[in-house]
Amino acid sequence: MIRFVIVEDDEKHRKQIRTIIDKFKYKLSQEVKTYEYKGLNKELEHMIKTCDQRTVYILDIELENSKSGIEIASMIREYDWDSEIIFITNHDKMFETAHRNVYEVFDFIEKYHNLDNRLTKDIKIIVDKNIDKKMFTYKGRNADLQLYLHTIKFIYRDKEDRKAIIETDTSTFSVNLSLKEIQQLLDDRFKMVHRSCIVNTDKVVKYDWTNYKIILKDGTEVNYLSKKYRKEVEKDA
Amino acid sequence: MLNLPEYLLLFISYIIVVITLFNLSKTKPKINLINILVVIITFIVHFIASYNNNGLIRSFTILIVYVLVVKIVCNKDIKKSYVISFIEYTLIILSEIFITLMVSIFMNPDNFIKLDNFSFLKILISILVALAPYLLLVISKKFAKVIDGIINFLNKSKAFIFISILSFILLELYTLRYIYKTDLANHNMAFVIILLIAVIFICFLIIELYAKKVLEGKNEDLTNMNLNYLKIINTDKIYRHNIKHQLNAILSVGNKKTKELIKEYQKEYNLEYGNIDDISKVPYGMQGIIYQKVIESKKYNLNITVDNFIKDIDNLETNSKLYNIASQAIGIMFDNAIEAAPNNPNSYIHLILDECVDEYIFKMYNNFDKEINLDKLGELGYTLKEKHQGVGLNYLIENKQLDTKIILKDNQFMVCVKLKK
Numbered sequence: 001m002i003r004f005v006i007v008e009d010d011e012k013h014r015k016q017i018r019t020i021i022d023k024f025k026y027k028l029s030q031e032v033k034t035y036e037y038k039g040l041n042k043e044l045e046h047m048i049k050t051c052d053q054r055t056v057y058i059l060d061i062e063l064e065n066s067k068s069g070i071e072i073a074s075m076i077r078e079y080d081w082d083s084e085i086i087f088i089t090n091h092d093k094m095f096e097t098a099h100r101n102v103y104e105v106f107d108f109i110e111k112y113h114n115l116d117n118r119l120t121k122d123i124k125i126i127v128d129k130n131i132d133k134k135m136f137t138y139k140g141r142n143a144d145l146q147l148y149l150h151t152i153k154f155i156y157r158d159k160e161d162r163k164a165i166i167e168t169d170t171s172t173f174s175v176n177l178s179l180k181e182i183q184q185l186l187d188d189r190f191k192m193v194h195r196s197c198i199v200n201t202d203k204v205v206k207y208d209w210t211n212y213k214i215i216l217k218d219g220t221e222v223n224y225l226s227k228k229y230r231k232e233v234e235k236d237a
Numbered sequence: 238m239l240n241l242p243e244y245l246l247l248f249i250s251y252i253i254v255v256i257t258l259f260n261l262s263k264t265k266p267k268i269n270l271i272n273i274l275v276v277i278i279t280f281i282v283h284f285i286a287s288y289n290n291n292g293l294i295r296s297f298t299i300l301i302v303y304v305l306v307v308k309i310v311c312n313k314d315i316k317k318s319y320v321i322s323f324i325e326y327t328l329i330i331l332s333e334i335f336i337t338l339m340v341s342i343f344m345n346p347d348n349f350i351k352l353d354n355f356s357f358l359k360i361l362i363s364i365l366v367a368l369a370p371y372l373l374l375v376i377s378k379k380f381a382k383v384i385d386g387i388i389n390f391l392n393k394s395k396a397f398i399f400i401s402i403l404s405f406i407l408l409e410l411y412t413l414r415y416i417y418k419t420d421l422a423n424h425n426m427a428f429v430i431i432l433l434i435a436v437i438f439i440c441f442l443i444i445e446l447y448a449k450k451v452l453e454g455k456n457e458d459l460t461n462m463n464l465n466y467l468k469i470i471n472t473d474k475i476y477r478h479n480i481k482h483q484l485n486a487i488l489s490v491g492n493k494k495t496k497e498l499i500k501e502y503q504k505e506y507n508l509e510y511g512n513i514d515d516i517s518k519v520p521y522g523m524q525g526i527i528y529q530k531v532i533e534s535k536k537y538n539l540n541i542t543v544d545n546f547i548k549d550i551d552n553l554e555t556n557s558k559l560y561n562i563a564s565q566a567i568g569i570m571f572d573n574a575i576e577a578a579p580n581n582p583n584s585y586i587h588l589i590l591d592e593c594v595d596e597y598i599f600k601m602y603n604n605f606d607k608e609i610n611l612d613k614l615g616e617l618g619y620t621l622k623e624k625h626q627g628v629g630l631n632y633l634i635e636n637k638q639l640d641t642k643i644i645l646k647d648n649q650f651m652v653c654v655k656l657k658k
Contacts, residue, residue: 070544074589098542098587101649102602142615142634143643151647163610170648172608 001031002127003053007072008060008088009038013111017058017088020119028127039066040075048072051080056126058119060111061089073103082133084126086119136166136185138175145173149189153203154214154222155182157196169218191233197224207233246360251280253367254325255306260374261321261388262311272310279306300326312594314658316398320391323401324384328370336366390445400441466528518545519567519588526568530575539575539584546591553597559656562638566654567599569629574603577650596640597656604648615643 004021008014014036025032037044040063047055057076059069067075073085084106087099096108106126109118136152138145151168158165163174164182175182183190183198193199193207199214199222206215207225214222255276259266266272279302286298303322307313313321340362374381391397481503488499516524531539547553553560567588578584589600613619617631633641633654640655 071546074546074591095542097540097583098585098602101585101604102587102589138611140611140614142630143611143645145611146644146646148647163612165608168647171605171645173645174608174610174612176612 001033001053002028003055004032004034005044005047005055005057006034006036007039007044007057007063007069008036009064009066010060013060013088013115014038016115017119020116021123023120024123024127039063040072041066044072045075048076049079051076051083054131055080055083056106056123057083057085059085059087061087070099070103073099073105077103082131086122088115134187136182138177138185140175145175147173149187149200150202152186152190152200153216153218153220154197154199154224155179155190156194156198156222156224159196167220191229193222193229193233194224194226195228197222199224201233243357243360246357246364247284248280250360250364250367251283252276253364253371254303254329255310257328257367257371257374258303258307258321258325259311260371261325261384262307262313262317264311264313267310275306275309296326317388317392319398320388323391324388325370328384329366332369333366336362336369394445396441396444400437404437463525463528466525466532469532516541516543518543519590523564523567526564527571530568530571539578539580539586540582541586541588543588543590546589547597548592559597559658562636563597563599563656566633566636566639566656567601569633570599570601570652570654573629573652574601574650577605577607578603579606592658595658597658599654599656601652603650605650606648609645611645 006014006017006021008017018034018036021032021034035044035047057073059072061069063069069087069089073087076083076085081104085103086106087108088111089095089108090111099105100108107118107122109115109122132148132150134149136145136147136149147166147168151170153167153169155164155166157163157179158174161174164177164179166173166175166182179192179196179198183192186198189200189202190198191201193214203216203218204214205217208215209225209227209230212223212225212227214225216222256266283299283302286295286302289295289298300322303325304315304318307318307321308315311318311321374384484499484503488496491499516527519527527541531541553563570588571586574586578586584604585602587602589598589602591598591600610619615630615634617628619631630643630652633639633652634643638656642653644651644653
């Protein structure tokens with residue numbers, strides 16, 4: 001089942017959004033439930049705190065006599081990082097960039113410009129997509145690390161510093177764990193390809209067994225590949 | 238001994254006082270068990286105190302009762318609770334004097350003296366006395382604004398509590414009841430005491446107004462400094478904008494070598510400019526820190542956004558100890574975020590100012606593009622910045638007045654600092 005929660009104080013816009021969602025109901029194999037609110041109230045707060053099912057929140061940013069859409073998004077993310085948030089807004093691009101990253105907002109849609117088409121497109125993408133919110137978490141001495149598994153490219157052992165280095169799509173982290181300990185925190189898509197390296201097989205384009213390197217989708221070359229692990233790697237390829 | 242309707246009427250008059258206290262503290266009444274209990278208990282204490290013959294004990298007890306109501310039910314800090322209670326008590330006294338005077342003018346003097354024997358009428362008058370300040374605050378916006386101004390002024394004063402308690406004691410030592418009950422010789426004493434109180438208040442006002450003037454001068458300097466920083470940033474923005482267009486014009490007509498050279502210059506001078514206009518939501522005194530750090534870093538692609546969810550920012554700004562700690566923490570958070578954020582148009586720095594019942598919560602988010610050692614992060618000496626000592630984050634973590642949490646999520650760095658109110 002998928003749940004849509006509309007938080008919009010303008011009745012006309014609320015009806016408009018509801019109509020768009022209703023058009024989808026009949027195309028989907030799963031059950032769809034829609035809830036409408038003018039602003040944050042006790043019922044919505046309870047729903048956010050229990051977060052027991054897949055939800056798409058469609059929030060207006062400016063709400064009369066209520067906490068703003070941003071504050072509601074902040075509350076949602078205190079309990080739930082799996083649900084999708086779509087903002088209906090009139091704000092500018094800079095506002096969008098920061099809030100998109102901070103609250104993992106799926107989209108910002110302008111209220112008075114192409115709302116129907118954009119929202120329809122977004123709902124289709126959300127409903128069709130495979131949610132992969134599995135995370136790797138690590139508690140350092142003073143900081144916590146949270147990485148979506150789908151963003152991790154590969155992990156290797158730095159012999160000099162005696163640490164594991166995690167390379168993601170955007171950053172690099174070093175943690176005080178062995179590769180064996182790290183592998184226990186990952187899922188099946190991660191395979192050992194060298195005694196000092198684990199790779200995310202979803203990101204691999206080619207295993208070059210001649211030159212002992214792996215080529216990833218973004219062009220990165222990983223120079224850790226051992227024949228010892230060939231059988232295991234090719235088993236699921 | 239009063240009967241039940243009279244007790245009820247007294248309770249009503251007390252509730253009116255409590256509602257006025259809510260109005261003065263700009264709080265919406267929350268009806269829960271604790272608040273109801275506090276109101277009932279304080280009503281009982283108020284009732285017992287009002288029948289005490291000793292004027293000093295009576296007045297102090299009533300003032301303390303008001304302070305408790307504002308502190309617990311309206312959830313204000315102790316100083317503001319005292320100021321609001323003092324103002325309300327003063328309004329009640331003035332209301333009582335005025336209404337008693339009106340009643341005495343319109344009533345037959347014999348009947349006025351006999352009023353003491355009619356408790357029901359006395360209670361009705363006490364309801365009027367309680368109602369008058371409330372009605373005045375609700376009906377007259379100007380009056381409400383003046384009272385707000387007085388509350389804010391007295392709340393910022395360092396000497397007010399001491400001066401007011403001293404004056405209170407002196408005044409109560411010689412209340413109107415003493416004037417009625419003692420002989421003429423003591424009226425000279427009364428005059429001396431009242432004169433003394435007037436002198437103390439005048440001195441207090443002079444000192445406070447002078448201190449206010451000095452603070453205004455400092456604020457003006459701060460304002461000018463902020464404006465100068467803004468001017469520097471805006472001038473630089475315009476300069477970069479113009480250079481960018483001029484270079485693009487040359488690019489379109491230049492030969493191959495010229496085009497290569499221009500493209501190198503464009504990369505070197507980083508001609509895109511970010512946006513930091515949202516900083517106006519940050520308390521004014523902190524804005525200067527941010528402008529200064531942006532200019533020092535020379536990172537002109539930064540986009541800084543702020544969400545301020547703190548409803549009563551006055552409470553933070555008037556509490557100088559809390560404000561200093563908050564400014565320091567936010568300054569360090571900005572310092573780290575500005576250094577770590579990449580110098581490109583996709584960078585972001587986002588500050589959230591929030592609060593719950595007993596804490597202020599400051600959250601800073603920024604993206605980064607450097608390698609981070611999770612186990613050394615936050616330790617003294619660990620830094621990603623050149624020529625820096627790695628002190629800032631460590632200070633936030635080690636400071637016992639702050640509760641600091643750091644979370645790295647993909648390429649987003651989040652620091653959450655909580656400060657007890």
